[in-house]
Amino acid sequence: GQQLNQSPQSMFIQEGEDVSMNCTSSSIFNTWLWYKQDPGEGPVLLIALYKAGELTSNGRLTAQFGITRKDSFLNISASIPSDVGIYFCAGQFKRGNLIFGKGTKLSVKP
């Protein structure tokens, strides 16, 4: 089946740092989405991207839909403690279901 490669798998952040993560796929998607999941909760939509090359911001978050339609990245600027959690990319074909990456776990540096 289709797979998304999401990296990094995990990262430690210090408050104020910028964070970057990305997803690549062997398939071309119509839509790329980024979700955040907190422990014990469902994924919450952060950003949705609908066009190749599209760059969209949501507060301190910025995401881009790659030109080839096979990749996307998410940047978080000036991270704060509440940014910790697991971030998932998801690609969507026309038929509707989402294909998820394995997630990037953000933790606070000890």
Next chain:
Amino acid sequence: NAGVMQNPRHLVRRRGQEARLRCSPMKGHSHVYWYRQLPEEGLKFMVYLQKENIIDESGMPKERFSAEFPKEGPSILRIQQVVRGDSAAYFCASSPLGIGETQYFGPGTRLLVL
């Protein structure tokens, strides 16, 4: 505007029992998707339903699993004769018009099979 509701939030079953998971979509949404998440993994698509219709069940195991979304009431994911490997978090998402529309997720049901 209430979000997607799922119940129960936690469910414990013994091997061989049945599990029934319920999902009430957001108001105005008539399309429902079910996903399963194993620990340390992303979500995996199971089934896509519209009111009274199964649109895509390509991700659902052929045996023991079934789903419905009746004209009235919540969507139900039913797992018969549960096995330990069914232990996972099951998430429901809804969207207003289906294909191409943003999906909004519920809080999930954590199923534990003893």
